Amino acid sequence: MSARDEILSRVRDAVADVTTPPRAGTVVSSSAGAAGSGDRAEGPARDETLVLFAENVADYRATVLRTTGEKVPGVLADVLVGLGCRSVVVPTGLDPAWLSRLPDTVTTLAESEATSHRQLDAVDAVVTASSVAIAVTGTIVLDHDTGQGRRELTLVPDTHVCVVAEGDVVHDVSDAVARLRPGPGSARPLTWISGPSATSDIELQRVEGVHGPRTLVVVIVADPPVPGGATSHAAAVGEGGH
């Protein structure tokens, strides 16, 4: 018997006492909505979620900025220059307007031209969009689709500037898991990021920055104003401890 058949036979025999059928059996995926509650809360609850997200990201010693869509290019230029970055790698499909205000002193490298790890190791920063963000844990999730780059782009450079649309901020982990559930045949790699890389391996003392980017900047962009409605977040407000 093959190892496969033997192991399967063993584990079948081992639970011979169990008579209930499998919950999910060989069904492709459970129905949508099994998880997730506060996903698209509106009004004050929505604002609370956004504030909580900003607080929790900052709590993990990432820098948090809140701004509006038209101000993103200026904010990104200020951030990169302020951090002393002189080169930035640009994921395929990133909104070209976002980096339109970079000064000449900052060079850009297109994702398609970054063909080796060493090349990325020489780049100072990466700017990406994001897929989902989680308020309760201060987490951003990349699915490495358009504007987010393949995985190594947000890993090797020492600074990661991540743009989060307010509309992508969900309340809790269960909301994010529900949103990210892969459809049949369309699974994407996911990277969940909660603050800069860190270790507590030496006497349990937290040290920020080991192998991943040591500097994480999260730029939260307000939803476009509803025609006729009031805008809630105008200017860039609040910066997390750093």
Place this chain on the structure above:
Amino acid sequence: MSPDAAGHGQAPGAGAGHAAYPPLQVTSPTFVGMPKFPKAARAELANAQQRRNLRHATHTIRDKRAQVVAEVDDWEALRVKGADAKDEALTHLADYLERLEERLTANGAVVHWARDAAEANRIVVDIVRSKEVQEVVKVKSMVTQEIELNEALEAAGVSAWETDLAELIVQLGHDRPSHILVPAIHRNRKEIRDIFLREMGQVGRPAPDDLTDDPARLAEAARLHLREKFMRARVAISGANFAVADSGTLVVVESEGNGRMCLTLPETLISVVGIEKVLPTWDDLSAMLQLLPRSSTGERMNPYTTMWTGVHEGDGPQEVHVVLLDNGRSHVLADRLGRQALRCIRCSACLNVCPVYERTGGHAYGSVYPGPIGAVLNPQLRGTASDIDRSLPYASSLCGACFDACPVRINIPELLVELRGKAVEESGPTPESAAMKAAAWVLSDPRRLATAQKAATIAGRLTRGRTIRSVPGLGAWTNARDLPSPPTETFRQWWVREHRNEDS
């Protein structure tokens, strides 16, 4: 086929047709001949530096855990959800393993099956050899420690570089991990600095000469030392925290980014996954990703989690192998009560709250799985043929803190008592069991008790207040239990004497 584990019992569920591989895990060479726990513990207890390091570390982390667990509205409901998901997977494991294999294969991964450590190591070594590399980078993984994969690779002439900071400290220090989450917990910063200065240059980029014992400087030295290895490595080896059956997704939860480096940069990725790591559905990740970080590092969320589903075209390793490993797990699964230990998600919360672990550290447990979970898991995985495994169920005060801390509600104290019962049954009549029977006989009758108490006062007069450390014939039991000298008077005698004249 691996060597037959002679003398080991057959799993209750295993029929005659399954004698092909031993149901029990063969104790890995590192731990063969380990003395029983009390003896190993005595040596560890004498290390005052280690005890200080452990006390500081376990208390720090248990306080952090308590804080973030208190933030969650209904932690208990989450625990139940987590335990249910694992139970569902375990009680229908064959179905979910088949489903996992099907999804992995459909997404371009190659699935291998390994009955035991030797088979898993052979599979991994063969893949590594076919790539003609002299080194691999590794993500911290309990299961590859369990099977001693690094040693197997070394024997094949391949260097396996551990990339987690604590694992690096352990590897460079020619040491053994002593904790599931923070394997170098027994080392302090000065010891780590000395190890880095002495050893890094032997295997790669040396530590800077002016290295201090500041943790930030030490982490920086590790970053520089390992970066060159990440940049050039062509093969990586990992475990997985979860394997989602209905999507074929593997999940690695980490902090430093070394995991992301290994899972992303090399061309070939080999993941060794215990068969108990399966989750039935994608949605089960919801509870797990809330339970694990809060229980483990005491954070709302760990810095990095990577999820991959087979091969992702143009992103990350283009050759992905998954080795599904039994190595005694099916034996544990066959025990109706004991199978709950397979729910374990290796968070280490039980270690941090355990009064025994806090004092002895992880090395005394004779396994890569120390602490309360190790005390129940090892004797189940490996059987109780060895001194160490027979003694592990007693490495506990049964205080119950481990059960309260466990995010998947493994009733460790209940399992310990059960395993103690089995150990006693297997070892036959002993002076201890005779003493217990005698005690039961005495305590069941007030007159017998009074007589025994009077007899004890005579013994008390003989020992005169000296602490009794050992009783002839009951050596094993009394060695670990100091007994105050019996009083020279029983309570009843004292009462009668004191109240003699009060009745009138």
